[in-house]
Amino acid sequence: MQTAQSPDIDALRRRAGNLRRHVLLMARGPGQGYVGQGLAIADVLAALYFHEMRWNPQDLTAAGRDRFVLSTGHYSIALWAALAEAGVIPLSELPTYGADGSRLAMSTMDSTPGVEMIGGSLGHGLGQAIGMAMGERMQSSAARIFCELSDGELQEGATWEAAMAAGHFGLDNLVALVDCNGIQADGPMVLDMEPVASKWSAFGWATREINGNDMQSVVDALAAARDTAGRPHAIILRTTPGQGVPSLVTREKSHFIRVEPHEWDALLAELDAGGIT
Amino acid sequence: MSQTRFTRAMGQDEGGSARASLDAPFGKTLAELGRQDPRILGLTADLGKYTDILPFRDAFPDRFINVGMAEQNLIGVAAGLARTGYVPFATTYGVFASRRAYDYVAIACAHSRLNVKIIAGLPGLTTGYGGTHQAIEDTALMCMIPGLVVIDPCDATETMAATRAIAAYEGPVYMRLLRGKVPVVFEEHVPFEIGKARWLRTGSDVGFISTGLMTERAIDAARVLTAEGLSVGVLHVPTLKPLDTRAIAAFAASVRHLVTAENHVTRGGLATMTAEVLFDAGVSTRLTRVGLPDQFIECGVVASLQERYGITTTRLIAAAAAAAAS
Numbered sequence: 100m101q102t103a104q105s106p107d108i109d110a111l112r113r114r115a116g117n118l119r120r121h122v123l124l125m126a127r128g129p130g131q132g133y134v135g136q137g138l139a140i141a142d143v144l145a146a147l148y149f150h151e152m153r154w155n156p157q158d159l160t161a162a163g164r165d166r167f168v169l170s171t172g173h174y175s176i177a178l179w180a181a182l183a184e185a186g187v188i189p190l191s192e193l194p195t196y197g198a199d200g201s202r203l204a205m206s207t208m209d210s211t212p213g214v215e216m217i218g219g220s221l222g223h224g225l226g227q228a229i230g231m232a233m234g235e236r237m238q239s240s241a242a243r244i245f246c247e248l249s250d251g252e253l254q255e256g257a258t259w260e261a262a263m264a265a266g267h268f269g270l271d272n273l274v275a276l277v278d279c280n281g282i283q284a285d286g287p288m289v290l291d292m293e294p295v296a297s298k299w300s301a302f303g304w305a306t307r308e309i310n311g312n313d314m315q316s317v318v319d320a321l322a323a324a325r326d327t328a329g330r331p332h333a334i335i336l337r338t339t340p341g342q343g344v345p346s347l348v349t350r351e352k353s354h355f356i357r358v359e360p361h362e363w364d365a366l367l368a369e370l371d372a373g374g375i376t
Numbered sequence: 377m378s379q380t381r382f383t384r385a386m387g388q389d390e391g392g393s394a395r396a397s398l399d400a401p402f403g404k405t406l407a408e409l410g411r412q413d414p415r416i417l418g419l420t421a422d423l424g425k426y427t428d429i430l431p432f433r434d435a436f437p438d439r440f441i442n443v444g445m446a447e448q449n450l451i452g453v454a455a456g457l458a459r460t461g462y463v464p465f466a467t468t469y470g471v472f473a474s475r476r477a478y479d480y481v482a483i484a485c486a487h488s489r490l491n492v493k494i495i496a497g498l499p500g501l502t503t504g505y506g507g508t509h510q511a512i513e514d515t516a517l518m519c520m521i522p523g524l525v526v527i528d529p530c531d532a533t534e535t536m537a538a539t540r541a542i543a544a545y546e547g548p549v550y551m552r553l554l555r556g557k558v559p560v561v562f563e564e565h566v567p568f569e570i571g572k573a574r575w576l577r578t579g580s581d582v583g584f585i586s587t588g589l590m591t592e593r594a595i596d597a598a599r600v601l602t603a604e605g606l607s608v609g610v611l612h613v614p615t616l617k618p619l620d621t622r623a624i625a626a627f628a629a630s631v632r633h634l635v636t637a638e639n640h641v642t643r644g645g646l647a648t649m650t651a652e653v654l655f656d657a658g659v660s661t662r663l664t665r666v667g668l669p670d671q672f673i674e675c676g677v678v679a680s681l682q683e684r685y686g687i688t689t690t691r692l693i694a695a696a697a698a699a700a701a702s
Binding site for chain 1: 449
């Protein structure tokens, strides 16, 4: 996908809506999954895969490609949705999410096409993204590395080992996308990580904080992160778990959502009723 | 009155060998390899000076990355560089590569079969800085990781040959580092083949199966024991994973007693793996294990600690003599 000068925001919103639909169809198979996170991060993935990143769905390992590094491997449901929307994964395969033997696992494995690293052991993504950014820079490539990580993951010490190194090395081809959805495995944030943005600023990152579910804000923040002034970029994304499906938003905040079989049609109807988010 | 001996400062030569030595064989070889292969990078986590990688940094300052004291990030960054086509050699101490960065070695490197080379200083009992710095169980931990090659070289010659071999090998490697003035045991240039043991000496009474710096001591012990009338063999096993099980089984069948020798705890490492090989092959040769005990070791002078904890030539001679007499 090529970077456009003036993105069609409505088109990207429709893409995000499609990703959300894919997420629900995936989770419907096992009746559970990381639905809240998948719905929350859909806008960012739509903006990346269908606007900001220079990548080729027909050549996923091309040299010099922009890379999306999903550190929170359990957000795989969102990545599968994006890859399916781009035609990398057949839509017919989505219902296998989480099934025994499926390559659309509940956590990312790099054996699945389009996965740039094994996520899931939290705290791994940013360090590897730094290595990729350094490698591309040494090859004088214009490639950029986009690394998603989460607010809960900020509790992993290795995240900060990486954050300080990226600042030190001035990796302006690196963008950290910090998904702050306010939940982690044991419920609402176990440790308060606020103020998130000023922590990244203090580590030498050009930081901006946005509503991660507002497409125009996401697109603008990604455009601003093209700046090559010698600092890595952090975009703090305030996202809403379950975004786009009101009854999931209002449901008790949950890291791992289980949905009863009879509920799915109603949830899909809610998504459709919302139109473009 | 006995003279007080003092612990050497970090990085000072600990000695212990009467042989001639070469200075920084790993780092000098890496610099030489760097001239041939532009993909090779040098990385460290604030231990460049103490892991002999400075010859590479001096030759290729633009291909050297010091990430500071952050071993998890060291391995993560190395993995990311490998994903963009580079061959990173990441140096730190064995204790930090294993205990602190284990998840990154296992998942970021080995699970993805990335071309990362981890070079681990202060193997076993080669420092007097105590349990924080002595990597007494690192090869056991590393051998448990699927797909990771684990190497414990004997001397300067083998360190150079192994460095060349792992640079040519496509995949993740953990290599123990002998640093500073490293003894020359193998006089001539020997090719190093990953996964191959070296049958150095044939004997029938006692056979030493050794790895790392203990092979120098096994060779010396074998000479002494031979002069005393015993027939003593030596099998050097520099690659602990993949293990040369065929060579170990054949060697074991050629002697009446086996003595394993490792600069490592005697559980989980060479001795344990040798016992497994013997059992699987149906070889019933008796086995005496020489290595470090199942305990943390105090601070002190290396030579003194090695005597106290029994990884000396003298200890090997005693173990072999006792085995032969039993």
